[in-house]
Amino acid sequence: MESTNFVLKFLEWLMSFEPKALILSASAIGAGFAMIAGIGPGIGQGYAAGKGAEAVSRNPKSQRETTMVMLLGAAVAETSGILALVVALIMLFGNPLVDLKGAALIIMASAIGAGLSMIAGIGPGVGQGYAAGKGTEAVGKRPKLQSQIVRTMLVGQAVAQTTGIYALVISLVLLFANPLIKL
Amino acid sequence: MEPITGKALVLACSAIGAGLAMIAGIGPGIGQGYAAGKGAEGVGRQPEAQGDIVRTMLLGAAVAETTGIYGLVIALILLFANPLVKLL
Amino acid sequence: MEPITGKALVLACSAIGAGLAMIAGIGPGIGQGYAAGKGAEGVGRQPEAQGDIVRTMLLGAAVAETTGIYGLVIALILLFANPLVKLL
Amino acid sequence: MEPITGKALVLACSAIGAGLAMIAGIGPGIGQGYAAGKGAEGVGRQPEAQGDIVRTMLLGAAVAETTGIYGLVIALILLFANPLVKLL
Amino acid sequence: MEPITGKALVLACSAIGAGLAMIAGIGPGIGQGYAAGKGAEGVGRQPEAQGDIVRTMLLGAAVAETTGIYGLVIALILLFANPLVKLL
Amino acid sequence: MEPITGKALVLACSAIGAGLAMIAGIGPGIGQGYAAGKGAEGVGRQPEAQGDIVRTMLLGAAVAETTGIYGLVIALILLFANPLVKLL
Amino acid sequence: MEPITGKALVLACSAIGAGLAMIAGIGPGIGQGYAAGKGAEGVGRQPEAQGDIVRTMLLGAAVAETTGIYGLVIALILLFANPLVKLL
Amino acid sequence: MEPITGKALVLACSAIGAGLAMIAGIGPGIGQGYAAGKGAEGVGRQPEAQGDIVRTMLLGAAVAETTGIYGLVIALILLFANPLVKLL
Amino acid sequence: MEPITGKALVLACSAIGAGLAMIAGIGPGIGQGYAAGKGAEGVGRQPEAQGDIVRTMLLGAAVAETTGIYGLVIALILLFANPLVKLL
Amino acid sequence: MEPITGKALVLACSAIGAGLAMIAGIGPGIGQGYAAGKGAEGVGRQPEAQGDIVRTMLLGAAVAETTGIYGLVIALILLFANPLVKLL
Numbered sequence: 001m002e003s004t005n006f007v008l009k010f011l012e013w014l015m016s017f018e019p020k021a022l023i024l025s026a027s028a029i030g031a032g033f034a035m036i037a038g039i040g041p042g043i044g045q046g047y048a049a050g051k052g053a054e055a056v057s058r059n060p061k062s063q064r065e066t067t068m069v070m071l072l073g074a075a076v077a078e079t080s081g082i083l084a085l086v087v088a089l090i091m092l093f094g095n096p097l098v099d100l101k102g103a104a105l106i107i108m109a110s111a112i113g114a115g116l117s118m119i120a121g122i123g124p125g126v127g128q129g130y131a132a133g134k135g136t137e138a139v140g141k142r143p144k145l146q147s148q149i150v151r152t153m154l155v156g157q158a159v160a161q162t163t164g165i166y167a168l169v170i171s172l173v174l175l176f177a178n179p180l181i182k183l
Numbered sequence: 184m185e186p187i188t189g190k191a192l193v194l195a196c197s198a199i200g201a202g203l204a205m206i207a208g209i210g211p212g213i214g215q216g217y218a219a220g221k222g223a224e225g226v227g228r229q230p231e232a233q234g235d236i237v238r239t240m241l242l243g244a245a246v247a248e249t250t251g252i253y254g255l256v257i258a259l260i261l262l263f264a265n266p267l268v269k270l271l
Numbered sequence: 272m273e274p275i276t277g278k279a280l281v282l283a284c285s286a287i288g289a290g291l292a293m294i295a296g297i298g299p300g301i302g303q304g305y306a307a308g309k310g311a312e313g314v315g316r317q318p319e320a321q322g323d324i325v326r327t328m329l330l331g332a333a334v335a336e337t338t339g340i341y342g343l344v345i346a347l348i349l350l351f352a353n354p355l356v357k358l359l
Numbered sequence: 360m361e362p363i364t365g366k367a368l369v370l371a372c373s374a375i376g377a378g379l380a381m382i383a384g385i386g387p388g389i390g391q392g393y394a395a396g397k398g399a400e401g402v403g404r405q406p407e408a409q410g411d412i413v414r415t416m417l418l419g420a421a422v423a424e425t426t427g428i429y430g431l432v433i434a435l436i437l438l439f440a441n442p443l444v445k446l447l
Numbered sequence: 448m449e450p451i452t453g454k455a456l457v458l459a460c461s462a463i464g465a466g467l468a469m470i471a472g473i474g475p476g477i478g479q480g481y482a483a484g485k486g487a488e489g490v491g492r493q494p495e496a497q498g499d500i501v502r503t504m505l506l507g508a509a510v511a512e513t514t515g516i517y518g519l520v521i522a523l524i525l526l527f528a529n530p531l532v533k534l535l
Numbered sequence: 536m537e538p539i540t541g542k543a544l545v546l547a548c549s550a551i552g553a554g555l556a557m558i559a560g561i562g563p564g565i566g567q568g569y570a571a572g573k574g575a576e577g578v579g580r581q582p583e584a585q586g587d588i589v590r591t592m593l594l595g596a597a598v599a600e601t602t603g604i605y606g607l608v609i610a611l612i613l614l615f616a617n618p619l620v621k622l623l
Numbered sequence: 624m625e626p627i628t629g630k631a632l633v634l635a636c637s638a639i640g641a642g643l644a645m646i647a648g649i650g651p652g653i654g655q656g657y658a659a660g661k662g663a664e665g666v667g668r669q670p671e672a673q674g675d676i677v678r679t680m681l682l683g684a685a686v687a688e689t690t691g692i693y694g695l696v697i698a699l700i701l702l703f704a705n706p707l708v709k710l711l
Numbered sequence: 712m713e714p715i716t717g718k719a720l721v722l723a724c725s726a727i728g729a730g731l732a733m734i735a736g737i738g739p740g741i742g743q744g745y746a747a748g749k750g751a752e753g754v755g756r757q758p759e760a761q762g763d764i765v766r767t768m769l770l771g772a773a774v775a776e777t778t779g780i781y782g783l784v785i786a787l788i789l790l791f792a793n794p795l796v797k798l799l
Numbered sequence: 800m801e802p803i804t805g806k807a808l809v810l811a812c813s814a815i816g817a818g819l820a821m822i823a824g825i826g827p828g829i830g831q832g833y834a835a836g837k838g839a840e841g842v843g844r845q846p847e848a849q850g851d852i853v854r855t856m857l858l859g860a861a862v863a864e865t866t867g868i869y870g871l872v873i874a875l876i877l878l879f880a881n882p883l884v885k886l887l
Numbered sequence: 888m889e890p891i892t893g894k895a896l897v898l899a900c901s902a903i904g905a906g907l908a909m910i911a912g913i914g915p916g917i918g919q920g921y922a923a924g925k926g927a928e929g930v931g932r933q934p935e936a937q938g939d940i941v942r943t944m945l946l947g948a949a950v951a952e953t954t955g956i957y958g959l960v961i962a963l964i965l966l967f968a969n970p971l972v973k974l975l
């Protein structure tokens with residue numbers, strides 16, 4: 001009997017596809033969600049770039065030091081973007097969900113959840129980039145204090161990374177050690 | 184055609200809910216990064232106060248972490264101790 | 272075959288609602304991080320006022336935490352004391 | 360077998376609506392955190408004006424809380440006094 | 448078996464619409480918090496102008512509240528005086 | 536048995552559209568709050584220019600309100616003078 | 624029984640599209656509010672330049688309004704002169 | 712009975728796509744408003760350079776407008792010269 | 800009766816994808832507006848360096864435009880040279 | 888009647904995924920615009936250091952571009968070398 005209930009109808013329509021197609025479809029969307037994390041490093045590193053240009057204009061003699069700090073800080077700020085890219089590539093090229101046994105609905109939702117989780121990476125990207133910019137500025141003003149400033153910058157950046165790591169863990173759990181399909 | 188059970192629907196939406204909860208992590212990431220920048224700036228200005236500056240920065244950053252932890256806890260509950268499926 | 276019940280739909284959407292509620296945590300994370308940065312800056316400049324600065328920072332951060340807590344409470348209600356399924 | 364009823368759909372969407380309403384909490388979190396940072400800075404600079412600074416900070420933060428409370432109230436109405444299911 | 452009626456769909460989507468409308472509250476929360484911070488800063492610097500500063504801060508904050516109120520009003524209309532179900 | 540009609544679908548999506556339109560209110564809330572903060576700061580620094588400062592702040596805030604009003608108008612049209620259902 | 628037609632689907636999604644288009648209004652709201660704050664600050668500092676400051680602020684704000692107007696125009700087209708239903 | 716055709720689905724999603732494209736307008740609104748504020752500030756400080764300041768502000772604002780125009784163009788294409796329905 | 804084909808589904812989702820891609824335009828809009836403001840400020844302060852300032856502003860703004868162009872290109876591909884329907 | 892195949896669903900969702908991935912472009916747009924503004928400011932301050940300033944600005948902007956490129960690459964893969972449909 002065909003259902004007249006549109007919620008059931010939609011779910012029945014969804015389940016009329018082979019499970020693999022559902023999981024791959026959701027993976028395409030999940031990969032797209034994950035890439036949104038890239039907003040963070042873009043903002044943060046751009047801030048660092050601006051602070052680098054400013055530092056050079058204020059103290060052209062310390063250009064070498066400030067550029068190095070800018071690049072070091074910006075490299076740290078890239079982390080969330082790389083992690084998001086890796087998760088997206090896993091979903092596109094080495095998707096562990098495709099071969100998973102279990103309810104297709106749960107597996108496809110896991111792909112979307114894994115992508116959504118990575119969006120948290122915006123935060124560390126912005127924050128670490130800000131730290132990179134401020135570190136660059138400070139080194140431009142007091143090049144002699146470079147090691148102290150960079151150490152503080154890196155400690156602070158490490159602290160700012162944690163929520164990005166949490167998100168990665170949740171994403172990897174959903175992809176590689178999915179506890180939901182076992183329930 | 185594989186039939187959909189209510190349990191599968193709840194668990195599927197739990198996966199999405201867990202992903203959404205993690206988005207909270209944007210906040211601490213931005214905020215603590217701001218603190219890191221201000222800390223680095225401060226150490227550059229008053230190197231003699233480095234201890235106090237870093238300690239205040241870390242204390243403030245710890246406070247800023249909490250809502251990211253809340254998001255993580257809700258996600259872990261949804262994934263590993265899902266109370267919703269028990270209600271079915 | 273066990274069909275999807277109304278209860279399952281409510282519980283499934285409760286999982287999504289709980290995840291959405293946690294997004295509020297972005298705010299306190301950014302705000303308290305700003306406070307942490309300003310606190311670290313202030314302590315570097317006026318080490319003698321460290322007590323007052325840190326106390327004001329923590330008081331303000333406590334105020335900024337509330338909406339994150341509200342989000343957490345709504346999420347916990349949806350997960351552990353779901354009032355909606357009782358209405359079915 | 361209890362199929363998905365209209366009531367179930369309304370309640371399910373109420374859970375999502377409640378979650379969405381909490382997102383408003385981002386605002387007060389950021390704003391009050393900014394106030395906390397400015398308050399800490401001010402107290403460090405003018406310790407003699409601490410009372411006035413903290414009082415103004417808290418007054419402004421109370422004003423900034425309102426839209427977070429509005430979101431909470433709408434969520435609580437959706438969860439505990441749902442007026443929509445009564446219309447069915 | 449009782450299918451989902453059109454009325455139920457409208458009411459369900461009204462719950463989501465009400466939640467979405469509350470998101471507007473992010474704005475006043477951030478803006479008024481900024482005003483609170485600037486007010487606290489100003490009071491610390493010019494304690495003698497406290498009255499003028501706080502009055503200007505509150506006047507500006509009242510203006511900044513309006514769009515949060517608009518969101519609340521639309522949400523309340525959707526929940527308590529839903530004009531859409533009357534059109535069915 | 537009364538199934539979901541096209542009219543019901545249009546009205547349901549109008550509720551969501553109305554909620555989405557209100558999100559525009561984030562902008563004026565932030566912007567006017569910034570103006571409030573700058574106004575309070577200015578009044579503290581140049582109390583003798585209070586009239587000019589507050590007038591400029593309010594003029595600018597009025598300009599910043601418009602897009603929030605646009606959102607409100609679209610929401611009210613969707614709720615109270617829905618032109619889409621007339622096309623069915 | 625009148626099922627959902629293609630026309631109804633297009634009109635329903637037009638309501639959502641109109642709501643989404645209004646979200647553009649966040650931008651002018653924030654930007655013009657910033658201009659308002661800077662204008663108020665400038666008028667406080669250089670009252671003799673008030674005319675020039677306010678004129679520049681309003682000129683810049685007019686430029687910043689355009690994308691909010693674009694959003695409003697698209698929403699009004701979707702609601703009152705929907706070109707999509709004519710293609711059915 | 713006229714069921715939903717593929718054409719209707721494409722047109723319906725085009726309405727949503729058009730609405731989404733307009734969201735780009737947030738950017739120019741914020742950016743040009745910032746330029747307006749800086750222009751007003753500059754004119755207050757260096758009234759003798761008003762011509763240069765306003766010209767630079769408008770040139771920069773014109774550059775900042777482009778992505779808002781891109782969004783508008785894509786929306787207009789989706790609404791008035793939809794290339795997707797021609798592929799059906 | 801012509802049901803929804805796979806081609807129609809791909810084209811419909813392409814319309815949504817095109818709209819989503821345009822959202823990237825928020826970034827260049829904000830960034831270039833910031834550059835416009837800083838350029839106007841700089842020209843007011845150092846009118847003799849106007850050429851250098853404006854040239855640097857435009858060079859930087861050109862760099863900031865790229866991701867907005869990427870979004871536009873992806874949208875245009877989805878609308879006018881859709882490679883996905885060819886795979887069906 | 889030709890039903891929607893799994894391949895069509897994967898391609899349809901790939902279009903949405905490609906659009907979502909482009910949203911990453913918000914970041915580089917904002918960041919590089921900030922760099923452009925700071926570069927223009929710096930060049931105004933020390934025109935004699937223009938070469939160094941612009942080179943640093945461009946180097947930093949190149950670093951800030953990467954995540955926008957990542958998003959573009961993922962979108963291009965989804966559109967032109969879709970690895971997902973090969974798995975079907």
Ligand code: NA
Nearest residue numbers: 159160162163
């Ligand atoms: Na952290």
Ligand code: NA
Nearest residue numbers: 246247249250
């Ligand atoms: Na916290």
Ligand code: NA
Nearest residue numbers: 334335337338
């Ligand atoms: Na609070």
Ligand code: NA
Nearest residue numbers: 422423425426
């Ligand atoms: Na408020």
Ligand code: NA
Nearest residue numbers: 510511513514
């Ligand atoms: Na307002």
Ligand code: NA
Nearest residue numbers: 598599601602
């Ligand atoms: Na306006």
Ligand code: NA
Nearest residue numbers: 686687689690
């Ligand atoms: Na504009």
Ligand code: NA
Nearest residue numbers: 774775777778
């Ligand atoms: Na542009």
Ligand code: NA
Nearest residue numbers: 862863865866
């Ligand atoms: Na770029």
Ligand code: NA
Nearest residue numbers: 950951953954
């Ligand atoms: Na990068």
